[in-house]
Amino acid sequence: MLMAVKNNxxxxxxxxxxxxxxxxxxxxxxxxxxIMMIVNDLFFIIQWVxxxxxxxxxxxxxxxxxxxxxxxxAGGYGWCHALFGxxxxxxxxxxxxxxxxxxxxxxxxxxxxxxxxxxxxxxxxIAYSFIVLAIIGAPWWWxxxxxFAGILAGLVYVSVYVVFTSLxxxxxxGDAIAKSVEGTLNKSGxxxxxxxxxxxxxxxxxxxxxxxYTFVPAQFMFLTFNxxxxxxxxxxxxxxxxxxxxxxxxxxxxYNSGNLMGGRL
Amino acid sequence: MKVxxxxxxxxxxxxxxxxTKPNGKKSIFKREKxxxxxVDGISFSVEEGEALAFIGPNGAGKSTTIKMLTGILYPTxxxxxxxxxxxSEDRIKLSYQIGSVFGQKEQLWVHLSAYENFKFFxxxxxxxxxxxxxRIEELANIFEINDFMHQPVKSLSLGQRMKCxxxxxxxxNPKMLFFDEPTIGLDPIAKExxxxxxxxxxxxxxxxIFFTSHDVGDIEEVCKRVIIINDGKIVLDDSMKNLxxxxxxxxxxxxxxxxxxxxxxxxxITILKAKETLYKIEVDMNxxxxxxxxxxxxxxxxxxxxxxSTPLEDIIKDIYRGTNE
Numbered sequence: 238m239l240m241a242v243k244n245n246x247x248x249x250x251x252x253x254x255x256x257x258x259x260x261x262x263x264x265x266x267x268x269x270x271x272i273m274m275i276v277n278d279l280f281f282i283i284q285w286v287x288x289x290x291x292x293x294x295x296x297x298x299x300x301x302x303x304x305x306x307x308x309x310x311a312g313g314y315g316w317c318h319a320l321f322g323x324x325x326x327x328x329x330x331x332x333x334x335x336x337x338x339x340x341x342x343x344x345x346x347x348x349x350x351x352x353x354x355x356x357x358x359x360x361x362x363i364a365y366s367f368i369v370l371a372i373i374g375a376p377w378w379w380x381x382x383x384x385f386a387g388i389l390a391g392l393v394y395v396s397v398y399v400v401f402t403s404l405x406x407x408x409x410x411g412d413a414i415a416k417s418v419e420g421t422l423n424k425s426g427x428x429x430x431x432x433x434x435x436x437x438x439x440x441x442x443x444x445x446x447x448x449x450y451t452f453v454p455a456q457f458m459f460l461t462f463n464x465x466x467x468x469x470x471x472x473x474x475x476x477x478x479x480x481x482x483x484x485x486x487x488x489x490x491x492y493n494s495g496n497l498m499g500g501r502l
Numbered sequence: 503m504k505v506x507x508x509x510x511x512x513x514x515x516x517x518x519x520x521x522t523k524p525n526g527k528k529s530i531f532k533r534e535k536x537x538x539x540x541v542d543g544i545s546f547s548v549e550e551g552e553a554l555a556f557i558g559p560n561g562a563g564k565s566t567t568i569k570m571l572t573g574i575l576y577p578t579x580x581x582x583x584x585x586x587x588x589x590s591e592d593r594i595k596l597s598y599q600i601g602s603v604f605g606q607k608e609q610l611w612v613h614l615s616a617y618e619n620f621k622f623f624x625x626x627x628x629x630x631x632x633x634x635x636x637r638i639e640e641l642a643n644i645f646e647i648n649d650f651m652h653q654p655v656k657s658l659s660l661g662q663r664m665k666c667x668x669x670x671x672x673x674x675n676p677k678m679l680f681f682d683e684p685t686i687g688l689d690p691i692a693k694e695x696x697x698x699x700x701x702x703x704x705x706x707x708x709x710x711i712f713f714t715s716h717d718v719g720d721i722e723e724v725c726k727r728v729i730i731i732n733d734g735k736i737v738l739d740d741s742m743k744n745l746x747x748x749x750x751x752x753x754x755x756x757x758x759x760x761x762x763x764x765x766x767x768x769x770x771i772t773i774l775k776a777k778e779t780l781y782k783i784e785v786d787m788n789x790x791x792x793x794x795x796x797x798x799x800x801x802x803x804x805x806x807x808x809x810x811s812t813p814l815e816d817i818i819k820d821i822y823r824g825t826n827e
Contacts, residue, residue, distance in 0.1 A: 341609075343594045345594075
């Protein structure tokens with residue numbers, strides 16, 4: 238078991254290095270993507286500066302707390318697109334019947350597919366999650382927690398996406414549902430939780446786990462540290478990861494290989 | 503020892519199309535199911551160290567069979583055992599022991615060098631660094647890729663790329679190799695080189711070879727046994743030697759005579775072409791003998807004579823068409 242975990246971590250690392258090497262061949266594009274993503278993220282700060290000039294707080298969240306949510310969201314998005322960017326290719330891979338190469342290799346097909354691509358701009362998001370901490374003058378230990386919070390949020394994000402995009406095995410355009418859910422995660426996780434009513438909160442703590450993407454990590458890892466809540470978040474994330482693997486594995490039984498010619502870029 | 507055991511293997515592909523109403527319009531909601539048996543109850547086995555050609559026309563079920571043997575597709579029914587494992591249930595275990603080369607699908611990343619790709623495959627197959635290094639060195643020498651394995655894959659010729667694909671599939675020292683049209687698109691020299699290498703892997707390393715190709719030259723040179731599949735069913739399973747012996751019962755005789763002669767009608771002798779003193783005659787050796795044909799000519803009248811066998815390609819075409827007995 239431990240050996241399998243070690244080998245899979247090694248695989249994730251090898252893929253990441255390989256993907257970076259691949260992108261590094263085009264250095265100008267590499268840096269442009271990275272810097273433009275940071276600039277893009279920084280623009281959102283202006284919006285919140287204006288809002289918090291008009292109101293003191295939103296549901297108890299001030300500028301710093303809201304920025305922390307943005308930092309975790311950016312980190313989560315960044316980590317999952319950097320390490321598991323291939324998840325967003327599942328739709329094309331399944332529709333075009335291109336899973337064959339992954340299926341002939343002795344690794345989890347889902348992990349193999351997810352790791353096969355890295356979005357370079359996502360590295361900008363990871364960098365932004367730390368820039369935010371600098372902007373709000375966060376204590377030093379927040380910098381240590383941020384990667385953990387980011388990876389946890391990233392695992393929630395990618396697992397949710399995989400669960401819904403696995404519908405592609407059964408229905409045409411199954412990815413449209415995954416895109417909608419992803420949109421909800423993206424748009425709702427950056428705002429103070431108090432603005433949502435109880436029904437929405439119930440959804441956010443269950444089927445579309447926005448809460449575990451940003452709210453819970455922000456509240457219980459940074460603002461009021463609570464080890465039990467953190468362990469609960471880890472457990473909940475693990476459940477979504479297991480669900481993602483189960484959904485994908487079930488879908489594989491429906492997979493129809495294709496005979497399109499093609500290579501790996 | 504049997505390394506592949508297949509019993510009554512079937513694979514159905516279901517497609518749905520809209521039902522046409524009596525008024526000629528297509529229904530929006532009603533769908534009609536149509537089932538295509540890509541592989542229709544085939545059974546065969548393969549011995550360790552064999553080199554088997556699995557051939558058939560397009561859409562015959564070759565690739566679908568290979569995909570079920572390698573764990574890519576789940577069979578609809580039937581039993582499959584490859585190296586004692588069920589490919590759909592034990593896919594990961596099996597992947598450590600088999601390799602596959604798909605001529606139409608590359609597994610190498612084209613922006614990276616073949617060497618970088620090999621190093622990556624080392625982590626996919628959990629190969630230790632020093633073992634991997636030695637293995638790359640060994641295979642690079644066998645496949646003669648030392649000169650170009652550090653170049654980006656995208657800059658290699660198709661032949662060089664296929665050599666690298668084969669090295670990548672051999673890094674983990676598989677007991678079996680599946681080749682799905684590996685020589686597709688290659689020039690004759692590159693094809694010849696690859697065939698020799700595949701033969702070498704089979705004979706020197708003892709690796710079992712499961713080979714599909716449309717190129718009869720590949721099959722003739724590499725394989726000792728052939729299975730022909732058509733419409734999802736096995737239509738022939740025999741050794742290459744037997745295939746040639748039983749199906750090469752017809753000979754083509756081309757004779758050039760000094761003068762015109764009348765060739766008497768005889769069962770088993772068919773005149774395919776007669777132009778002045780030049781005759782092209784097909785002789786069915788099951789019905790008549792070469793002596794009988796040659797006895798029809800006076801030795802003094804003969805200027806030139808050529809006897810040849812029906813090309814293997816024509817025999818296979820005949821079997822595909824179902825016209826061969």
